[in-house]
Amino acid sequence: xxxxxxxxxxxxxxxxxxxxxxxxxxxxxxxxxxxxxxxxxxxxxxxxxxxxxxxxxxxxxxxxxxxxxxxxxxxxxxxxxxxxxxxxxxxxxxxxxxxxxxxxxxxxxxxxxxxxxxxxxxxxxxxxxxxxxxxxxxxxxxxxxxxxxxxxxxxxxxxxxxxxxxxxxxxxxxxxxxxxxxxxxxxxxxxxxxxxxxxxxxxxxxxxxxxxxxxxxxxxxxxxxxxxxxxxxxxxxxxxxxxxxxxxxxxxxxxxxxxxxxxxxxxxxxxxxxxxxxxxxxxxxxxxxxxxxxxxxxxxxxxxxxxxxxxxxxxxxxxxxxxxxxxxxxxxxxxxxxxxxxxxxxxxxxxxxxxxxxxxxxxxxxxxxxxxxxxxxx
Ligand SMILES: [Zn+2]
Numbered sequence: 001x002x003x004x005x006x007x008x009x010x011x012x013x014x015x016x017x018x019x020x021x022x023x024x025x026x027x028x029x030x031x032x033x034x035x036x037x038x039x040x041x042x043x044x045x046x047x048x049x050x051x052x053x054x055x056x057x058x059x060x061x062x063x064x065x066x067x068x069x070x071x072x073x074x075x076x077x078x079x080x081x082x083x084x085x086x087x088x089x090x091x092x093x094x095x096x097x098x099x100x101x102x103x104x105x106x107x108x109x110x111x112x113x114x115x116x117x118x119x120x121x122x123x124x125x126x127x128x129x130x131x132x133x134x135x136x137x138x139x140x141x142x143x144x145x146x147x148x149x150x151x152x153x154x155x156x157x158x159x160x161x162x163x164x165x166x167x168x169x170x171x172x173x174x175x176x177x178x179x180x181x182x183x184x185x186x187x188x189x190x191x192x193x194x195x196x197x198x199x200x201x202x203x204x205x206x207x208x209x210x211x212x213x214x215x216x217x218x219x220x221x222x223x224x225x226x227x228x229x230x231x232x233x234x235x236x237x238x239x240x241x242x243x244x245x246x247x248x249x250x251x252x253x254x255x256x257x258x259x260x261x262x263x264x265x266x267x268x269x270x271x272x273x274x275x276x277x278x279x280x281x282x283x284x285x286x287x288x289x290x291x292x293x294x295x296x297x298x299x300x301x302x303x304x305x306x307x308x309x310x311x312x313x314x315x316x317x318x319x320x321x322x323x324x325x326x327x328x329x330x331x332x333x334x335x336x337x338x339x340x341x342x343x344x345x346x347x348x349x350x351x352x353x354x355x356x357x358x359x360x361x362x363x364x365x366x367x368x369x370x371x372x373x374x375x376x377x378x
Pocket of ligand 1: 075106107140164327
């Protein structure tokens with residue numbers, strides 16, 4: 001039993017409205033307007049917050065006297081639509097309890113949960129005290145400019161739930177990630193006399209062919225991690241018989257607690273030196289950067305509130321787990337130190353065609369989060 005019940009049909013209607021508005025990173029303003037208008041219609045006071053990607057976050061603070069502060073967070077941007085959708089990705093298609101649509105699960109359903117929870121807590125202020133902050137951010141699928149803007153205001157919160165899709169376990173830890181541009185500089189020469197120059201393509205190719213074995217991701221007992229090479233470029237776009245002087249590769253590496261970008265660069269540089277290449281290697285860290293995060297505190301008031309609430313609503317406490325994926329939870333917890341986990345409606349095929357959300361999980365998810373908020377905000 002929860003103090004809060006939600007209408008699955010209202011949740012679905014709201015989800016359809018959000019999915020219908022295309023919101024690739026860099027074009028979230030239109031869907032944020034839909035979110036803000038709805039909040040206003042429900043009696044909340046939405047604010048637009050500028051972000052570095054030029055598109056606003058939407059915030060709504062519900063102040064209810066002294067007490068703790070809880071942040072509810074979700075992102076409204078989606079990845080780009082890939083080929084192969086069976087329906088219009090923005091129109092979506094409902095089949096029984098499944099709704100197919102771009103961003104339906106990742107994570108407009110989670111944003112709907114937060115909208116509904118914010119309204120219910122605003123309507124039932126006698127049941128809790130403190131502050132609830134609703135936040136709908138931009139750019140999570142690219143550079144997380146929305147979450148960075150939110151944190152740059154000096155936001156103080158005692159706990160945070162990100163409603164990313166993960167219904168069967170709440171995610172309390174994940175690796176961070178660092179993106180590194182590796183550059184090799186050689187020496188140009190006529191291509192028929194390669195011994196007169198230094199071929200940057202060959203030198204960097206030797207490096208990237210071995211780097212994942214030579215500088216493997218660090219092992220962590222709970223947090224998975226990986227590393228790979230994303231791109232490799234060398235030579236001029238036009239065909240000429242010239243030895244390439246420059247070569248570049250992008251390496252993405254997941255980092256575990258205690259590991260920093262500086263340490264990674266140092267290891268890559270050491271491995272490059274060990275190759276005794278005639279080329280010169282440099283390494284630069286590029287955005288986006290995410291620290292790893294872990295919030296594994298079973299006795300924390302926030303953890304206990306969530307366990308009790310999920311037990312009451314779902315009949316069993318939601319277990320905790322770890323994923324290899326990176327999200328804004330990495331910033332809220334790993335950077336800002338806010339106790340945080342993510343949990344939201346059940347979803348599948350995200351970042352692919354036929355992305356779906358299980359509509360039967362949206363209202364129960366809202367009930368659990370509203371009840372968690374009520375118990376934590378005391
Ligand atoms: Zn997401």
